[in-house]
Amino acid sequence: MQQEPQKRSRRGLILLGITGTSLFGIYAVVVPFVVPAFRKHCLPFVPATPRQLLTVMRHLKCPKRSPNSSSVVDLGSGDGRLVIAAARRGFDAVGFELNPWLVWYSRLVAWRLGVSKLARFYRQDLFRAPLTRFDNVVIFGVDGIMGDIEEMVVRDARPGTRVLACRFGLPTLVCDAKHGRGVDSVWIYDIRASAKE
Template identity: 55%
Template sequence: MLQHRRGPLVDIGSGDGRIVIAAAKEGFPAVGYELNPWLVWYSRYRAWREGVHGSARFYISDLWKVTFAQYSNVVIFGVPQMMSQLEKKLELELEDDARVIACRFPFPHWTPDHTTGEGIDTVWAYDMSTFRGREKRYKQLSHVYGLEGCHLETA
């Protein structure tokens, strides 16, 4: 889902670091944010052992205290309770060229550009340009047809 993509990658809630390490092996400068300090230290050790410690970084941090504006590729293994809030945060912070990969749980209001897998192995890919493009087109059309003040509903 990240084929032909470039730019820095972030794994929000990076756990044992496997996504960040795999991304670094594919040439992405990759960063993982994780609350559990033991997992961060383990991830750093694994990155060193696998020879990607120069391009794979791990930080102990709360995702709500970090800005993701500098990342063009975002991976999240979220939980249902946080997806709506995270959707809003990413919408505010990410650039139009960003791609967001959600594993296990989708974002509630975004329409994915691509979906693969099934059940707990489902993965959704969202391109911010597609989402924002639809929103911009709606604003243009609402002005043309005098619908200012109406809101775009997303499924």
């Protein structure tokens, strides 16, 4: 008779353990996707469309000095698809992403595809990304952050850098070209020394 309450108690503890572990797992996965919505600069993860990727890849700048040494940075790299596509074409490609799950996922995919030496991912706020060493800067932004992105690019990118703004253009810089329409729009800016004055 005494074993029945012990069995119930053990089942209750097991159920409590399973529930607690499940809640912790859900919390650990969901929080990195939700917390960015409460930051000053909200940039949700929205995967790039195949058309956007194709347009960006067509317009990445390859310096004449050495086509194999061109570099690309994706600010807010999400699942890493642009960085990996650029690495597969021989670019030295870097992605900065705040969500740790997306960083680890991107690293895993790059490793699986054999491009982990050219495609590197870092967990970092995109507004702290060092831009001076890159030939190409890509941002899949939202309207509310493009003014701050423009300030950062004008301040930090060296003359000759190509900026590809996807979905939304930079508010005051005059673009050199625009391709696509709607969510597939890509604005192309070549940073000149005069933009820094």
